[in-house]
Amino acid sequence: MSKKRLSSQVGHTTDSYHRDELPIAQGKAKIIRELQRNPVTILVGETGSGKTTQIPQYILEAGISGGKCIAITQPRRVAATSLAARVAMEQGVSLGTSVGYSIRFDEHCSPNTKIKFITDGMLVRELMSDKYLSNYGVIIIDEAHERTLRTDVLLASLKQILRRRNGSSQGHDQSQDPLKVVVMSATLDAQGFSNFFDSIKPIYVKGRQHDVHIFHTLTSQPDFVEAALRTFFQIHTSNNPGDVLIFLPGQEEIENLNSSIRFYARQLPQGVMPVLVYPMYSSLHPSQQSKVFMRTPHGSRKCILATNIAETSITIPGIKYIIDTGKCKERRYVAREAGSGVDTLLTRDISRSSAMQRAGRAGREGEGFCFRLFPKQAFDSMAPTLEPEIRRCDLTAMILELKSLDLDIERLDFMDKPDEDAVYSGLTTLSILGAIDKHQNLTGAGKKMAALPVDPKFSRAILASEELGCSQEVIDIVSVLSVSSRLFLGVQNDDSNVVGTRDKFKHPSGDHCTILNAFRAYQEVVSSGTYGEATSWCARNFLNARALSEAVEIRRQLRGICKRIGINTDLSCSGQVQPIIHCLVLGLVQNAAFIQPNGFYKQVMGPSVVKIHPGSVVAQTHHPAIVYDELVFTTQTYVRGVSIVTKAEISNVFSSISGRF
Numbered sequence: 063m064s065k066k067r068l069s070s071q072v073g074h075t076t077d078s079y080h081r082d083e084l085p086i087a088q089g090k091a092k093i094i095r096e097l098q099r100n101p102v103t104i105l106v107g108e109t110g111s112g113k114t115t116q117i118p119q120y121i122l123e124a125g126i127s128g129g130k131c132i133a134i135t136q137p138r139r140v141a142a143t144s145l146a147a148r149v150a151m152e153q154g155v156s157l158g159t160s161v162g163y164s165i166r167f168d169e170h171c172s173p174n175t176k177i178k179f180i181t182d183g184m185l186v187r188e189l190m191s192d193k194y195l196s197n198y199g200v201i202i203i204d205e206a207h208e209r210t211l212r213t214d215v216l217l218a219s220l221k222q223i224l225r226r227r228n229g230s231s232q233g234h235d236q237s238q239d240p241l242k243v244v245v246m247s248a249t250l251d252a253q254g255f256s257n258f259f260d261s262i263k264p265i266y267v268k269g270r271q272h273d274v275h276i277f278h279t280l281t282s283q284p285d286f287v288e289a290a291l292r293t294f295f296q297i298h299t300s301n302n303p304g305d306v307l308i309f310l311p312g313q314e315e316i317e318n319l320n321s322s323i324r325f326y327a328r329q330l331p332q333g334v335m336p337v338l339v340y341p342m343y344s345s346l347h348p349s350q351q352s353k354v355f356m357r358t359p360h361g362s363r364k365c366i367l368a369t370n371i372a373e374t375s376i377t378i379p380g381i382k383y384i385i386d387t388g389k390c391k392e393r394r395y396v397a398r399e400a401g402s403g404v405d406t407l408l409t410r411d412i413s414r415s416s417a418m419q420r421a422g423r424a425g426r427e428g429e430g431f432c433f434r435l436f437p438k439q440a441f442d443s444m445a446p447t448l449e450p451e452i453r454r455c456d457l458t459a460m461i462l463e464l465k466s467l468d469l470d471i472e473r474l475d476f477m478d479k480p481d482e483d484a485v486y487s488g489l490t491t492l493s494i495l496g497a498i499d500k501h502q503n504l505t506g507a508g509k510k511m512a513a514l515p516v517d518p519k520f521s522r523a524i525l526a527s528e529e530l531g532c533s534q535e536v537i538d539i540v541s542v543l544s545v546s547s548r549l550f551l552g553v554q555n556d557d558s559n560v561v562g563t564r565d566k567f568k569h570p571s572g573d574h575c576t577i578l579n580a581f582r583a584y585q586e587v588v589s590s591g592t593y594g595e596a597t598s599w600c601a602r603n604f605l606n607a608r609a610l611s612e613a614v615e616i617r618r619q620l621r622g623i624c625k626r627i628g629i630n631t632d633l634s635c636s637g638q639v640q641p642i643i644h645c646l647v648l649g650l651v652q653n654a655a656f657i658q659p660n661g662f663y664k665q666v667m668g669p670s671v672v673k674i675h676p677g678s679v680v681a682q683t684h685h686p687a688i689v690y691d692e693l694v695f696t697t698q699t700y701v702r703g704v705s706i707v708t709k710a711e712i713s714n715v716f717s718s719i720s721g722r723f
């Protein structure tokens with residue numbers, strides 16, 4: 063019997079066998095030696111070589127973390143959860159015991175956890191209660207090439223923490239155990255990181271387990287969704303086995319391609335295997351995202367349509383073919399007058415690093431193929447990486463977090479300096495929200511706002527709700543708004559059935575009290591019936607059951623945090639609307655707009671003329687003034703999540719804050 067067949071009968075042996083076969087295993091002894099010797103290690107190795115799953119296990123097995131926990135940061139939730147499950151399996155333990163994960167509003171860890179996959183945002187939050195991250199012996203910053211805002215904050219903070227915790231450095235705190243930091247990626251600007259960490263020499267891990275053959279189109283494909291459709295059916299009708307992963311920029315393109323593939327798959331002659339299509343984007347509920355990891359039933363083909371959420375770190379079983387449209391959505395902050403600005407999400411070409419990461423999602427279990435829907439010259443002239451988020455995103459929440467850590471964004475040693483306009487704009491917003499004073503020091507309110515893991519405009523509303531006696535209602539609303547997926551299903555299709563049913567929950571003041579009505583009705587059904595009854599009630603009412611159950615969990619956690627920081631969560635305004643709206647105005651005052659004679663709304667802070675999104679319950683009516691949750695850019699600029707307010711309310715808030723400048 064061959065080793066492979068023998069091992070496949072004994073679970074744990076399969077994993078040890080697999081682990082020894084990975085390219086990184088060749089360099090294991092050297093890597094362990096370097097990790098033991100140096101406080102900081104930069105490790106560059108090809109996609110699929112085994113960095114993320116193996117390095118934490120090497121560290122644990124070699125005792126490098128001094129018995130403390132090892133943190134591995136991930137920019138995305140889905141990577142943190144799926145990798146934790148994989149490493150727990152390789153260690154032969156249940157998830158949540160010695161191997162666990164921690165993501166916002168969801169933690170699977172125990173006091174004995176030794177390997178913890180954690181989103182970079184959650185590790186920044188841990189800094190608030192443990193400024194030296196003293197629970198950890200080793201911190202691994204994985205996928206460092208993505209240069210998310212939180213990764214950059216962590217890198218800057220870790221540089222300071224290393225000084226405090228490590229023996230020979232100036233400013234060493236004797237009471238602290240030493241810390242090691244590992245920075246990893248397949249597509250890292252090794253020189254940039256090396257310069258940042260005092261010229262450390264990076265370690266390179268050569269080789270990948272399986273080849274990925276890359277093909278480019280001869281010409282560029284302006285209709286990349288159509289090109290992806292054709293390429294998919296060329297692969298599919300060849301009848302060679304293997305699942306397909308298609309990268310698209312956003313949800314809209316994913317939904318379009320999803321319906322086209324399903325339509326054409328129904329027309330295929332008998333004998334061509336069935337296709338199972340799975341969308342994968344960040345606002346999809348986590349349980350739906352995790353469906354992509356299930357093995358494909360024998361005799362069918364899985365086709366995953368994903369944004370760059372699936373671009374790094376993860377291994378999706380069965381994937382043999384990648385189709386890369388070469389496009390992504392990039393978040394970019396556009397600073398406007400008077401310190402205001404907006405985060406925009408625009409489609410653009412990906413970077414070379416992204417193209418390499420996307421190809422690397424194949425070739426993990428066997429040979430792979432990547433079809434790039436752009437010419438080789440286009441690949442060669444792509445930017446090596448995207449600009450770091452710190453240079454292009456809204457910095458308000460980050461400045462607040464840093465202030466609560468006693469850190470000054472303008473003094474921290476970042477790899478790249480933050481964008482000056484975005485810093486100014488973030489400080490202005492925090493002043494308006496009352497989180498900082500004239501001298502830019504954190505106020506008492508600001509401290510509480512920083513402790514709440516929601517956008518500062520919503521933490522401001524929660525804070526106000528205590529004074530105005532409606533904390534129950536406002537926490538409920540913020541809980542639903544913090545869920546990543548939509549609450550009302552199908553409303554955007556304008557289906558009269560759907561809209562008619564939603565009208566049952568409609569509140570004349572707008573979308574915030576409407577979602578409160580729906581959430582309250584759901585909670586009543588849950589408390590008086592079974593889980594199954596609640597799910598079918600949601601289906602009858604075109605409500606997203608998963609979003610609602612997630613909102614219940616978020617509410618539980620938000621209430622817990624509020625209690626811990628001294629906010630009374632039991633105050634109710636018993637059916638009055640005004641206090642709720644007033645709290646929303648205090649949080650959303652920068653998102654106020656006044657009606658124009660032509661029926662459009664003009665932003666109070668900012669130059670844009672906007673329209674209420676057709677999905678809003680107040681889209682069909684005109685009102686003197688509104689506040690909204692967010693701007694959406696499609697064919698025109700829409701506002702979503704709208705409540706009706708009065709001009710006087712907006713003016714009063716502005717006059718009450720004018721003394722802060």
Ligand SMILES: Nc1ncnc2c1ncn2[C@@H]1O[C@H](COP(=O)(O)OP(=O)(O)OP(=O)(O)O)[C@@H](O)[C@H]1O
Pocket residue numbers: 084107108109110111112113114115116144148247248271374375376377378379422425426427
């Ligand atoms: N969930 C999984 N199911 C099956 N195989 C897996 C899984 N996770 C990892 N593997 C295997 O382990 C290998 C190494 O994965 P790992 O994530 O450690 O690589 P990596 O070097 O970190 O890659 P990347 O740079 O793409 O994040 C994969 O190529 C695959 O063979």
